[in-house]
Amino acid sequence: MSTVTASYNVTPNEPTPNVSMGLSESDQVVRWTHAPTIYIYKENQTQNALERMRDSLSRILVHYYPLAGRLTWIEGGRVALNCNTKGVTLIEAESPKTMDDYGDITTNEKLMSELIPMVDYSQPIEELPLLLVQLTRLKGSSNQGLAIGVAISHVLCDGVAAITFINAWAKLTRGEALDSIEMFPFLDRTIINSTYPPRTPRFDHPALKPLPLKLGSTDTKEEQEKEKTSMMLRLTSQQVEKLKKKANDERPKKDEMSRPYSRYEVMEMCIKGT
Known part of the structure; x- marks a missing residue:
């Protein structure tokens, strides 16, 4: 089990600009979860490397300042992004x-959780960080290294945006x-606003409401x-092509x-059983 040494x-x-940014319609209905990723570096990393990463993170946030903000509720039961630099x-x-010891962490959720x-x-969403990073030094005698666990709000970043941020941060660190x-x-x-300023919804939007609770439950804690x-x-490229x-x-x-069907469409059909 990993031990936190500093936060x-x-x-x-x-x-940076102290502004409010609207979210797309699709981001209004998805769960406000964080997408986890892990980056492993096998070489031994010094304390100086961790300090450089902390310093470069503060510099890259100048350009990616929305990640240092917070979500907030606005009129009509909608959510917006408040770029208030509360930090990551x-x-x-x-x-x-x-x-x-960690082996293939992609198949072991418990081990993965130690590094994320x-x-x-x-x-409250107004206090929830949109980006969290965990730098874990692996102390084994033969395979010292560094694991960088990232949890980034899916509301703000898709896969392309997230990896672009990571690559930009890495460049500054180097x-x-x-x-x-x-x-x-x-x-x-x-560019994604249908109207500006946003108008109050003119009819009921069930998709924007919380999901229904399980019968007999008063919350989702259980x-x-x-x-x-x-x-x-895991599928090989040959299996996918077949x-x-x-x-x-x-x-x-x-x-x-x-x-013809694309690879993505074929895999989606297999997963859904259609």
Whole structure:
């Protein structure tokens, strides 16, 4: 089990715009969870490296300042992003385990949770950090290394945006300059606004309401405390291509004039059992 040795609240090291940003319609209905990712570095990392990462995080937040903000409720039961620079959470931890002890963490949720910062969803959304990072030094004698666990709000970042942020942060940590426009976020939210300023909803939106509770329950605490298991199905590229060929060979004749199924569509059909 990893042990927390220090915790910091990191804010941008320069003034940033104190503005409110609207969220897309799809972000109004999804759960406000954090997407976890882990990055493993096998080389031994010094304390100086951790300090550099903390310093570079404060510098990259100047460009990615929405990550240092908080969600907030607005009129009509909607949620917006308040860029108030309340900061992101950076945790330093140590683990007595080696890389070999962790093995394939993608199939072991319990081990994975040791390397990812825990998010306290009991907090009001106005206090909930949108980005949490845990730097865990692995102390095993033969495989010393560093695990970087990141929990980033899915409301703010999809996969592409999240990895762009990580790459930009890594460049600053290495002492490099952000020399490409792709390293900077596009923060103009007006492109996704249907109206500005937002209007009060004119009819009931069930999709924006909380999910119904289980019969006989007054809250979701019992369901949240139940033990959960995650599984990962590994397919080789050859297996995926075989499934794709089979799906296209057996497609209905009425669909023969349309384009073939993509790999994504084939995998989605397999998962859904269609």
